[in-house]
Amino acid sequence: MARTNARLIRFGIFALVLVFCGYILTKGSSNSYNLSKSTTVSPEAQSSAETTAPAAPEKKETTKVFSNSGSKEKATFVSLARNQDLWELVGSIRQIEDRFNSKFHYDWVFLNDGEFSEEFKKVTSEVCSGTTKYGQIPKEQWSFPSWIDTEKAAQVREEMKKNKIIYGDSISYRHMCRYESGFFFRHPLLEEYEYYWRVEPGIKIYCDVDYDVFKFMKDNKKSYGWTISLPEYKETIPTLWKTTKDFLKENSQYVADKNLMDWISDDDGGSYNGCHFWSNFEVGSLEFWRSDAYMKYFEFLDKAGGFFYERWGDAPIHSIAVALFMPREEVHFFDDIGYFHNPFHNCPIDEAVREKNKCMCAPKDDFSFHSYSCTSKFYDIMGLQKPTGWEKYVQ
């Protein structure tokens, strides 16, 4: 009788050990992911998971959801790079890993018009905490299309070289702009993903990002996120706007109701003011680029030849498409990440943001509210509350 009791008790306590230790182990792992900060949700968000704004007093305080719970999004980092970019890119990867990805381990897709060296693959796979994938760009997506008069294109490059237009005489830069404009999101390696974060060599991320940026995009119905905006050099896009208007004549159905036309044009669409999101940083929805609207727009621009007869950049093209085809509520300015790409800094001027995220940047360097930037205009059009003291940074 005593034996049976004892056996029962032993069994009971053993189960207890398992449960208790299981509890401790899981407790440990979640700590190591440092979710304590990242799951903090703003008061508004606690009261409602809605992403739409409550009745605004004068300036609206958008309610946002910051969540790391549940599974990862179908998202990846994507970098267009050549073997010689390796070490500058490794610097960028470490920035992203230190500030964000070491907590989330998202994949990284590397694309190259040439073949990646074994060293490139070895080193990048070592520093990325997620899975790394390496893709080569098909020749036809990185060369002159059949309909381009290469003679004429060569003359343009000569001309631009004389006029000292940056990258004006570069062929590869033009292939790059065309690829980023119309092809990267169609690469087989990106097929499985919904969101991407574009990263270039030599960039810096200034602040800790403790929330899942991709989940943030999805939860808040955002389709395009950016950090720096400025006007484009008009000499590189003489006919881009005319070509865009020609496209719109036939395809007005693609224009979103509440769009950002006012941000890219100061005369109601008559002319382009050059404002664009600096596309060396992009967190966006791949679906948007794969949509009929954008695919047709790109085909139309590509046929017009401006990538080679002028020097159209992917930044103004992405930005015009986002401004016209995307509901403006889906466009998000990241005011909490902090970003540097030579020569411009995005450094949160809100001290509370810098403090919470340990931003390692000097607010005086922030370009967002500089008179040359288009970011202040974005705040105005979106009816967003500018951070206090922004006037000090206009210059």
Next chain:
Amino acid sequence: MARTNARLIRFGIFALVLVFCGYILTKGSSNSYNLSKSTTVSPEAQSSAETTAPAAPEKKETTKVFSNSGSKEKATFVSLARNQDLWELVGSIRQIEDRFNSKFHYDWVFLNDGEFSEEFKKVTSEVCSGTTKYGQIPKEQWSFPSWIDTEKAAQVREEMKKNKIIYGDSISYRHMCRYESGFFFRHPLLEEYEYYWRVEPGIKIYCDVDYDVFKFMKDNKKSYGWTISLPEYKETIPTLWKTTKDFLKENSQYVADKNLMDWISDDDGGSYNGCHFWSNFEVGSLEFWRSDAYMKYFEFLDKAGGFFYERWGDAPIHSIAVALFMPREEVHFFDDIGYFHNPFHNCPIDEAVREKNKCMCAPKDDFSFHSYSCTSKFYDIMGLQKPTGWEKYVQ
């Protein structure tokens, strides 16, 4: 009877629960410190915890102990900075935190000849994971000593300005060199510490450092650690060596038996070859600077006036003292940290080291084995095995 049995068993199993969970908890915590890497000890070390070398074949393979167990050392980071250095210094702090201190949380002492601003204290205390302390340098340690002829000193600065000697005309640079040479280790805020790691604004740490560097210094009986070495500009120290020899005439008892004289002199002490450890990076023992040998040496140099009548730097002074007064086995070259201070890089050329520590630097930039560096000479004198392929980096 059954009851007593059961009670006894319950008690026994309960003890078991405590032991078992205690075991898991300690296991958990050490994981979060990522000891997996840092505790790996070389085969020799496993067989013996000794830090001395086994009988060497031709080149000795020093056995080192890497341990994070037990309590923290009495150690701190120390930075001499002005308020205007804030953001460049924050960049350095983040480098140290990301690569090392986020795992160990050592303190940070900031010293300033002026008063630290509230902003400086607020921002630095936010980005440091250890306790931060702020000290002001006493006026008498940052001004001309009574015995200095300021007229003569002014003439020297004029002369050096004409001859374009770097910092040749700067007064504050001279106060800085004098302070780093003879006073920082005596500041009350440093009294409680045994070891320090000197950090300057604008530096980079290229590799993950997963072991406790200070514990490494203690366990391996190291008193001075460095990353970059090079020859000093002779124009800044015309009489430093003569003054040193005058000191040694009276104080030969301070010279260590197995010293590094051969590293700083190519003619057996006749002249100084200028080789010095670049002191903007230092991990060292404070006791050494506080020793009679060094204190008397500094007093002697200070009285000679070379800080002001010439432009003696703290680097050659620290280096000469280390080379002469410290047993050379206590001098350690960090070949696994990776360091940058404009314009020189220390980037481990051993691929296995870069891989293990995720070093974000290009080996081709490494200065260690460059013909202008004195590091190769250090390997030779210490009888250390150079990394394979070092010849490729001589240039």
